[in-house]
Amino acid sequence: MSGETAAPERLTLGDKVGRWAGLTALIVGGFFPLVWMLLTSLKTEAELQKFPVQYLPGMLNFANYARVFTEQPFARFFFNSMTVSLLSTALCIAVAVPAAYALARLNIRGRGLLLTAVVAFSMFPVVSLLVPLFRLFRGLSLLNSYPALILPYAALSLPVAILTLVAFFSAIPRDLEAAAMIDGTSRVGALMRVVLPLSAPGMVTAALLIFVNSWNEFLLALSFNTKLDMRTVSVGVTLYQGEFAFPWPLIAAAVVIATIPVVMLIAVFQRRFVAGLTAGGGKA
Structure with missing residues (x-):
């Protein structure tokens, strides 16, 4: 009937997990370069050349x-x-x-x-x-x-x-x-x-x-x-x-x-x- 409204789509647990996983990957992929650049800017040359890689600076160096x-x-x-x-x-x-x-x-x-x-x-x-x-x-x-x-x-x-x-x-x-x-x-x-x-x-x-x-x-x-x-x-x-x-x-x-x-x-x-x-x- 024309007066009836469609029932809202019910998502399964798998659909919800998939959507959240995709959204998380999109956010991380978009913000990761900026975050990495920010962390690099706070490091010293010595910290940057360390191996294995030191992801976080030892201290906030401005x-x-x-x-x-x-x-x-x-x-x-x-x-x-x-x-x-x-x-x-x-x-x-x-x-x-x-x-x-x-x-x-x-x-x-x-x-x-x-x-x-x-x-x-x-x-x-x-x-x-x-x-x-x-x-x-x-x-x-x-x-x-x-x-x-x-x-x-x-x-x-x-x-x-x-x-x-x-x-x-x-x-x-x-x-x-x-x-x-x-x-x-x-x-x-x-x-x-x-x-x-x-x-x-x-x-x-x-x-x-x-x-x-x-x-x-x-x-x-x-x-x-x-x-x-x-x-x-x-x-x-x-x-x-x-x-x-x-x-x-x-x-x-x-x-x-x-x-x-x-x-x-x-x-x-x-x-x-x-x-x-x-x-x-x-x-x-």
Whole structure:
């Protein structure tokens, strides 16, 4: 009968054990590299070279974290990465919002072709763009500057941001915008006052993806900004190794510090981020 509701699925003990085992393996596999890096950063060189392997440090040794800032200008690297990542995220979102709204709401001829082009552009390997971008920025005298990274980071992240926002904008009923425009609001006002607040999870998801991609990018940062005071964190971490030595505890400490902003952002916005990954998949 149509009024009857389906009985909830009853799991056997084996099913429950299997699910918990899979979840535990997933959590351990995901967090183990970070935990291992943290433990390595607290060890001395002698403890790291012991055999058999000493998994836990003999004592909490934070000297490596102090050396991170004294042996290289890591604070400058951190500032450069934060500046580039935040500005590239802001620029990308500012361009992606009107582009995604137009694709989702306006009757544009060739809309499907445009979305296909967006997807195709997102598949371009960064290494194929390295030489032309380098020649372009050298001609514009933009090498060793923030725009040399902000502009390509925003452009490379734009397809993902557009596709994410198109899905969210398309899932919002058009009647809400129509009601706002009947009350005298312009289409831009309806976008700002109706669509964007309802698309907050999608906005957060797109912004986090752009920020993380910009924060972790290595190849362009290595090639375009060669001056020491313009290096980013991802490149600065590699400067601690010597010609014949790899101070792994020191490198591990630098990696832990570089991971903190991403972990904090995910921790603060995890609910909206998860909602953004699971929602907005209606019609694109």
